[in-house]
Amino acid sequence: MSIQHTPHQNHLLDALPAAEFARIQPHLELVKMPLGLALYESGGQLQHVYFPTTSIVSLLYVMADGASAEIAVVGNEGILGIALFMGGETTPSRAVVQSEGYGYRLKAQLMKDEFNRAGPVMRLLLRYTQALITQMAQTAVCNRHHSVEKQLCRWLLLSLDRLPGNELSMTQELIANMLGVRREGVTEAAGKLQREGLIEYSRGHILVLNRPGLEARVCECYQVVKTEFDRLLPSLHNSVID
């Protein structure tokens, strides 16, 4: 049983008017996105933009001493490589595949050309960028004020929203990297959630058993981000026939 792939699995692509989609579609290239792949490195030139369908990608800042933190997460609702059309060509962040799967990519020049038509594609991408900005800002605040446990809940829910099903493949070590905390801190927080029956995990597989329970325990940051995505990109809401 092979899984069917279509660009419509990405909500941004799916939200494009027919004419724009028809123009872009021939140039979309399906790519496998294995765990750990860096779609781009800090400061590197962007060759493509990526539209994840079944994968999740983290935007990470890595510091000189190796410490890192995730500033945003991008899945089937978004696009990677916004620096391309924002005019900067590159950015100081890294984009790393956090949950493997597939996505479509588009050559940098084609993306720029489409954007420069200053039509629906541009408007959609800018709205998405604003939603991404909100996510980054809320992450900054969450980093400052909230406990590891709350942040773990936020991270789980944000990831879950971007994947089908209620399972995700991710070791605690990797989650710790994303959150910028110790692995042991994640173990402790995850253990607590498991003891309370909200999640179940073993060796890199996390199953969410009680999503409302997680939502009851997460900080407000999750809801702020979700609400803002829904507000800015309402068209992405009902397109879930994958």
Added chain:
Amino acid sequence: MSIQHTPHQNHLLDALPAAEFARIQPHLELVKMPLGLALYESGGQLQHVYFPTTSIVSLLYVMADGASAEIAVVGNEGILGIALFMGGETTPSRAVVQSEGYGYRLKAQLMKDEFNRAGPVMRLLLRYTQALITQMAQTAVCNRHHSVEKQLCRWLLLSLDRLPGNELSMTQELIANMLGVRREGVTEAAGKLQREGLIEYSRGHILVLNRPGLEARVCECYQVVKTEFDRLLPSLHNSVID
């Protein structure tokens, strides 16, 4: 001796081509920006965009329990109200005047019309927005990993870069609000910097005595942000004849 005001004191306005500037200039309105004024509130409709000249404005997220954190700072290098042209009309952040002074404002609709010409104005604003994104992301990382003292240094330097002279008016209480830490934490860090002769302060006035000393002590976050602003907005560099 009255101070002369001109829109060219704002680097974005100054960087506009003559034709664009001529079109916008008649609609610019000089406004005083007193300490504590909220240019816009979380979720509120934006009536104007603001171009600070001698003031500094903080983008703040305030949470349900009152805790807050600054996610970016905007001065004479930038603009407030990017949500307007990004398509969202509003944003979940607050913009609060942190250092009083002046700025110019432009009616929301005029700003949108200019942006929608999809010319130099748009390109400049998008580049600025990308620089702002970098600042927000780096703030998130800094919040996660760096000590209050390092963050204070970063904050002082970023503010100083946006003001003439080497002095700023700001109580430790307010700085604590920006950084999202206790006032006592700021007192301690500032006291240490003062004992080492890097700064001098009393009752809301901070004088930077040894800027290289601060730069030697700040975390990398400051330089990353500054470098990215310089890279994305090089034209703003030499326009310092106020």
Added chain:
DNA sequence: ACTGATATGTGCGCTACCGTACATACGCTT
């Protein structure tokens, strides 16, 4: 079944920061 690699669990001392309470110092007003 054995081995090695990887993932998770646990304990311990340490530090930065928090919350709180209160003391001191400065500047403005009268």
Added chain:
DNA sequence: AAGCGTATGTACGGTAGCGCACATATCAGT
């Protein structure tokens, strides 16, 4: 010069998260 409001200094116990060390558990391959 006195008085008041605001800004800053200091102290103290409490705690979340860190760095480290090491124990245990699970999976993959031979």
